[in-house]
Amino acid sequence: MRRTSWQEYQKDIASDKYYYARSCIRQNFFPGSERAFLNILGRDLGIDIFDDPLHTSCTGIGYHSDVVPLETIMTVVARQFSLMAEAGYENFISSCITSFGIYNEVLATWKEFPETEERTRKYLKEATGRDLVKPRSIAHTSDIIFHHREAIARKAKHRLVNSHTGEPLRVVEHIGCHYAKIFPKSGIGGSEFPYVLAGMIETWGGDVVDYPERRHCCGFGFRNYLVQANRGSSVANSHKKLESMAPYKPDFIVANCPGCAMFLDKWQYAIAEMEGMTYGADGRGIPVLTYEEMAGLVLGYDPWELGMQMHQVDVEPLLDKLGVEYSPEAKYLGANGKYIGKPADVAVNCFDRRRIYEIKR
Amino acid sequence: MGKYFDMLAEDVRLHEGLKACMNCGVCTAVCPAAEFYNYDPRQIVAIVQTRDDEEIERLLKGEAIWYCGECMSCRPRCPRGNTPGYVIQALRTLSQKLGFFVESEKGRQQLALKRLIGDNILATGYCLTPRNILPELHPEQGAVWEWIYENDEDVYGRFSDVYRREGAGALRRIDDASMREIHRIFEVSGGNDFFDTIEQHSDRKAREMGYDGATEEYMMQTYTYNSENHY
Incomplete structure (x- = not known):
């Protein structure tokens, strides 16, 4: 029987007029995804979305590393909301799961403890001269893609189907802890039956893999990654997820949170280097995509214009399955179309089997 | 009680x-x-x-x-x-x-977090930027990150017209007026005081441990040292 429990966790998602807040992690590791999101919304779907040059980081990584105090992050968040209102928008959308959790937490705290809102208003006025205006709606950018998934399907150039066999691709989805574990009602499907990415995958023709550690943390854990001495904790948690999903032979992983996408990609590299262990077919890694990249491929975007050359695990095996045409020569071109050299070959991409043997020995 | x-x-x-x-x-x-x-x-x-x-x-x-x-x-x-x-x-x-955090190995790491993340927020307006993800401190980031790091202008230039410059787009430089507002927010809301508290207690502990204060060397010790007594 198919689970439909996700339908109990619904939220109102605005259809148009979005104020876009960028993400520290996404713009560092997946700048092509941010650009693709703006293009999909603005150019392909004709939706009003504002990319404001004035907003800053929400400071969420500092907050969850316990160096930025609650009162400070609340005031930074209040400034972001004020910028949104000053630009004439009411629907705040965040490109980051950590930020999305922060925005929800701050709004909930102001509601539960009104004195904290009053204090924030005072700090904001004193520091910036601005007045706090709260948003009408808060959504994560994946909620927006989910909301428009049928419109994207109608413009699709590719489906999430193996073009050689006609079989649906098997997709592991990872929604990220702060999408729904802090405020389950703020995420589509809540924390137990997350549907935001699964809905996209199903609409675009793929099969969602349900595996034992689907809800487990990717391994970020803030200080457990940010401090070098603690990274064993981070890789151990990614390792647990990879071990759990591997028997289901996923064609790719798609992640909601830019941090999760980065960790599930990079820790596959580290595990291959340390242990000689890889989790994908033919001794390779499992490609890890952002949902913007997944939507972009469905819409026929060029993979290198999506920024997929910035992944550590090569995506070419997936592109071949999808029947996506791409130019291998264009992968490592710089801004002006010049070749800028390429990264060293590594075990996770398995171009040289002897190297795996050397690591194991 | x-x-x-x-x-x-x-x-x-x-x-x-x-x-x-x-x-x-x-x-x-x-x-x-x-x-x-x-x-x-x-x-x-x-x-x-x-x-x-x-x-x-x-x-x-x-x-x-x-x-x-x-x-x-x-x-x-x-x-x-x-x-x-x-x-x-x-x-x-x-x-x-x-100031109790300096009494534990894991607690002392707050100095590294304050300097790596906190100070970066005050310097750039972001928690992290490509230039502060140094490959030598992040071997797990792999060969592709090294390639990105060494060719950042070219790699990011393909996706952003404003890499390290003002304007709308990925990894834009945040304008001076916005940065002044962030600094003021940290000042009035207690963010700067909290940073100072971390520095002061770390400096005291570093001297106790034989360092010449909360130096770069002490900070790197908190960032890299693992006694393996945590499992």
Whole structure:
């Protein structure tokens, strides 16, 4: 029987007029995804979305590393909301799961403890001269893609189907802890039956893999990654997820949170280097995509214009399955179309089997 | 009796995170940190709700409160609506305010976090930027990151017209007026004072440990040292 429990966790998602807040992690590791999101919304779907040059980081990584105090992050968040209102928008959308959790937490705290809102208003006025205006709606950018998934399907150039066999691709989805574990009602499907990415995958023709550690943390854990001495904790948690999903032979992983996408990609590299262990077919890694990249491929975007050359695990095996045409020569071109050299070959991409043997020995 | 609990109770996250815990241990069962570390969030919450000053002081000076990754996996699963992760946040904040964090190996890492993340926010307006993800400190980032790092203008230039320049787009330079507002926010809301507290207590501890204050060398020691006594 198919689970439909996700339908109990619904939220109102605005259809148009979005104020876009960028993400520290996404713009560092997946700048092509941010650009693709703006293009999909603005150019392909004709939706009003504002990319404001004035907003800053929400400071969420500092907050969850316990160096930025609650009162400070609340005031930074209040400034972001004020910028949104000053630009004439009411629907705040965040490109980051950590930020999305922060925005929800701050709004909930102001509601539960009104004195904290009053204090924030005072700090904001004193520091910036601005007045706090709260948003009408808060959504994560994946909620927006989910909301428009049928419109994207109608413009699709590719489906999430193996073009050689006609079989649906098997997709592991990872929604990220702060999408729904802090405020389950703020995420589509809540924390137990997350549907935001699964809905996209199903609409675009793929099969969602349900595996034992689907809800487990990717391994970020803030200080457990940010401090070098603690990274064993981070890789151990990614390792647990990879071990759990591997028997289901996923064609790719798609992640909601830019941090999760980065960790599930990079820790596959580290595990291959340390242990000689890889989790994908033919001794390779499992490609890890952002949902913007997944939507972009469905819409026929060029993979290198999506920024997929910035992944550590090569995506070419997936592109071949999808029947996506791409130019291998264009992968490592710089801004002006010049070749800028390429990264060293590594075990996770398995171009040289002897190297795996050397690591194991 | 209850001095530290009263101080913790000034933090709204304690009110939100701890009503009455029945010690069922579901939080520990789902906790990613508890799988890796010798860590039991159930026990932490149990100690806090005893309101015992001696026990809470031991927590504030100990390693255990620093193991949590703040993933908040505990929050939706608690049958009593508690959030041990919020309790941890309140404990960590108090531990730093009182200067107790420097008494533990994991607590001392707050200096590295303050300098790597906190100072970067004040310098750039972002928690992280490509130029501060140094490949030598991040070997796990792999060969592709090294390639990106060495060719950043070219790689990011393909996706952003404003890499390290003002305007709308990825990794834009944040304008001076916005940065002044961020600095003022940190000043009026206590962010700068909190940073200073971390620095001052770290400096005191560093001298105790034989360093010439909270130097770069001491900071790197907190960032890299692992006694392997945490499992």
